[in-house]
Amino acid sequence: MNAIEQLARDARLASVSLQSVTNEQKNEALLRIKQVLAERKQDIFKANEKDKELAEVQVNAGKLSGSLFKRLDICNGDKFETILSGVSDITKLDDPTKKVTMATKVDTDLALYRVTVPVGVLLTIFEARPEVVVNISCLALKSGNAVILKGGKEATHTNAILASVIQDALSSLPDSNPIPKTAVQIVETREDISALLDLDRYVDMVVPRGSNSLVKYIQNNTRIPVLGHADGICSVYLDKEADVIKATRIVVDAKTNYPAACNAAETLLVHEDLLKTDAFAKVAQGLLDAQVTLKCDSVSQTYLQTRYGDNEQYKTKLESAVEEDYSTEFLDHIIAVKVVGDVSDAVEHINDHGSKHTDSIVTENAATADYFMTRVDAAGCYWNASTRFADGFRYGFGAEVGVSTNKTHARGPVGLEGLVIYKYRAYGNGNIAGDYGTGKKPFLHDPISPSDYHL
Structure with a gap:
């Protein structure tokens, strides 16, 4: 097993661990991330300044657009404080998992529930905007997903230190909190992405954020479901x-x-x-x-x-x-x-x-x-x-993973609810399908009141 496949497998194992994490444990992890980000602020700024110096050369040479350069800066103004407050905002949101969206009594002793669960492993690919590392990592953790991040090369140093800080924060959680640091991982090269796009065994959804060419490339080179948009016209x-x-x-x-x-x-x-x-x-x-x-x-x-x-x-x-x-x-x-x-x-x-x-x-x-x-x-x-x-923060999502123009699963700014899917859970008492049908037992299909849930 090569390094990238191992990384993806680790993310899959982390996502399994996250399935049973409580909302309190998720919020504990997010607040720890916020604390360590604040403590490492100067290190993060140094990395960002280095990226901006290198990017400015690319802008002057006509190899990087001014719009991408603007998205790179997290030092000036209140950008960094906004990143930190965004983490706190996510902790205040409801846990999108374990919610019952349908409950039906199929028979007197057979109950069927549709329950929200995490998607699993997200692969997020984005350009510039290093704050995406924090936003998406926190949204992924809050929704019980593991995430693999790939940022643009113009923000390599900032992305790397932000991911490292998040992993350090997760590593420092108390033993009572089972969220592993492998729940958030980062890769750096295009070759890594090409390899990951083939690993539909481990990766459940790709979320590209960037240019039309980037999104089209992702859509045309993977069997993994892609959540995103190519243009903003x-x-x-x-x-x-x-x-x-x-x-x-x-x-x-x-x-x-x-x-x-x-x-x-x-x-x-x-x-x-x-x-x-x-x-x-x-x-x-x-x-x-x-x-x-x-x-x-x-x-x-x-x-x-x-x-x-x-x-x-x-x-x-x-x-x-x-x-x-x-x-x-x-x-x-x-x-x-x-x-x-x-x-x-x-x-x-x-x-x-x-x-x-x-x-x-x-x-x-x-x-x-x-x-x-x-x-x-x-x-x-x-x-x-x-x-x-049209923005996750303005919609009250705390932040967003991206904007989707898809017509399945999630559409528009994608917040926590777009990072969960559902499973059906049936609770029986030795029931078999052969007992039901014409001339046999009828299905009840009666709605179950929330007060009668027995999940």
Whole structure:
């Protein structure tokens, strides 16, 4: 057995141990992780500074994007304190395991329960954002899963020390806490990932977080179920009954609050009636003032040039769109703009070009909003709210493993509930299938009250 297979097997054994861990033991482990992270803060910062120095060279050489570089930093501002508070937040969440989601009396002495259980072993692959090491490790432990982590090479030193600190924290738990340090492990090379993607015997789910090319590669090179999304092509549709003040605030926030995020808006769809007034011009001005480049279709470009063509500052930000712009994740201060006839046209465009992540409508008409939210095929559909709310922390999940555009198991920001599956547990008294059927004993199939559970 080679080293990677042994690592995966160790993770599998750890996941078995985690099946019976109590919520109190999980929280004890998480708080110990928070404590050791705080104690090792300076060591973590030194590693992060080293990664940033190396990454800056790559940025200057054009080999690393500015957006990835921004995600790398955990030293400045309150980023590190946010990481620590995120760990505490996870301890306050309910344990997602051992919950009964169905209870049926099949016969007087045969009870059937559907109970939530951990998925098992998670393989998480991500780029930049070293805080993901902490977020996902803590979510995995809280949900009773073991996790194998692989971060981007631009954050090698930070990822390694964060994983080491977490393992040290688990190693220092009292003997009464059975969570092993092998519940959280990290690998460093692409070769390691290639080997792990073949180990469906040990790994139960892959969660990729990163570029379209990364996710597509994972999806095409493993038999293991993949939970994630390839693109974050989010749209905001301005209906003819949109409130202009709300529209401006929402669109500017959705585009500029954090352009490098997967929940940032990449497309702005505008009802044609808004071009008969100054309504769209006001929204566009908000974007232009925020230094956003508008890649416009011919109708919107003519409209905006009429109003801003003499403004030297604005006209350089007005460009002609090409078809591929409406399927592009810019991750920058750029947005594609298109005029549509009505809400049905907007829905059709989003379903054709979007990535099923998050889309928003701005309107004061409840029926129009319901039409949009019912028919848009996305993990998140919002009414009069920025797409930037599509986030595990903002949803109250404490943190998130990632965002899924899948239609099975979990969808949208994936928190604790997305890291459990279920099993059926039957409690009988010598019952056999041959006793039931036509002319024999009937099935009861009566619901069992929680007060009568005997798990």
